[in-house]
Amino acid sequence: MSNVNEAIGSAPVFAALGDITRLELVSRLSDGKQHSIAQLAEGLDLTRQGVTKHLHVLQNVGVVTCERVGRESRFTIRPDPIAKARDYLARASTQWDEAVERLRASVEE
């Protein structure tokens, strides 16, 4: 995939991570285990429905998946999208690192 397409592919993931509550949810899910909604809502200062909405946002960009088990909805983190976003930022950093280095060199030459 081209760089630019990976960029626009990562934008929705960044948007999903751009909320403190969702970042907290991702953090709680980072143990790799399955968590029910009630479990994830615990201690957060908003209603269960609010948490549900945030989980759906994360699900829509593929950061988490959901599996219904009995009366529970169990959410699990899905590594790939975040890894892609991470790699994108890593390459972006390298890009301006090198650019700045070239600028410095051309000034000092």
Added chain:
Amino acid sequence: MSNVNEAIGSAPVFAALGDITRLELVSRLSDGKQHSIAQLAEGLDLTRQGVTKHLHVLQNVGVVTCERVGRESRFTIRPDPIAKARDYLARASTQWDEAVERLRASVEE
């Protein structure tokens, strides 16, 4: 700074990057050079004011800075916030990598 505070500190940066137009602007600014608004707006399918608003969003989270020179506003990328966000994602990845590894080990033991 604690991990959780770095997380909530990165949330606004993620939010700022969670838009295709702004991601494109960051990309154009990744050459480390200064760019005027008119220059950055070129080729984008929205008005100059639209671009200005996006630049302000990026400026508010510290991703870019602005310097007025003559009649131009020159924007420059500012590495730090993106680097912080990158590091946060890197640590998050490591975190669930290790967690998943521990889970796998405990299942197979």
Added chain:
DNA sequence: TTGAAAGGCAACCAATTGGTTGCAATTCTG
């Protein structure tokens, strides 16, 4: 000096977001 270029500011608008409440449905458990 006069016109064009670059940008700031404010008002306005539709769509989205983040949140709520109420209620119905399913599933577990004593």
Added chain:
DNA sequence: CAGAATTGCAACCAATTGGTTGCCTTTCAA
């Protein structure tokens, strides 16, 4: 079975977002 737990769905709401247009100011250049 009866009640509690867990969730889904829909309606509703205020605030934010992403975008526009119109107009004014500053600055550059012929």
